[in-house]
Amino acid sequence: xxxxxxxxxxxGCLSCVENCPANALSWQDDDGQRTLLHNMARCxxxxxxxxxxxxxxxxxxxxxxxxxxxVVALRxxxxxxCGEPIYTADLEKTLSENIGRELDRLCPKHKYADFAAxxxxxxxxxxx
Ligand code: SF4
Ligand code: SF4
Numbered sequence: 001x002x003x004x005x006x007x008x009x010x011x012g013c014l015s016c017v018e019n020c021p022a023n024a025l026s027w028q029d030d031d032g033q034r035t036l037l038h039n040m041a042r043c044x045x046x047x048x049x050x051x052x053x054x055x056x057x058x059x060x061x062x063x064x065x066x067x068x069x070x071v072v073a074l075r076x077x078x079x080x081x082c083g084e085p086i087y088t089a090d091l092e093k094t095l096s097e098n099i100g101r102e103l104d105r106l107c108p109k110h111k112y113a114d115f116a117a118x119x120x121x122x123x124x125x126x127x128x
Pocket of ligand 2: 044
């Protein structure tokens with residue numbers, strides 16, 4: 001997604017390109033078309049382009065949006081007792097491959113309860 005957005009008032013004058021202190025703007029003239037280019041890694045969000053644009057064409061508010069962009073969505077695995085999400089199916093696959101066996105689908109709380117129950121079974125029984 002590009003954060004540098006211009007509206008249809010842009011006439012390609014290149015004032016923004018010439019006045020960008022970070023060389024974050026460029027352009028390409030090709031096949032009878034001028035394309036404005038923006039590089040987010042270089043952009044310091046100084047808003048000079050927005051101030052300088054004679055057409056008021058730059059929609060600078062997109063630079064300032066405090067929103068989270070979705071990067072990836074992965075299927076979750078849930079605890080087999082309480083249903084709490086514990087890890088992703090892809091992480092489960094990686095871990096299973098690394099340790100050579102299937103994982104118990106247990107959240108930390110139920111993993112501890114399971115461990116404690118096993119320990120109790122292993123204790124020698126008192127004779128009355
Ligand atoms: S200064 Fe404004 S009108 Fe000129 S190229 Fe840049 S965005 Fe377009
Ligand atoms: S906000 Fe500043 S650094 Fe970014 S493109 Fe505009 S003038 Fe360049």
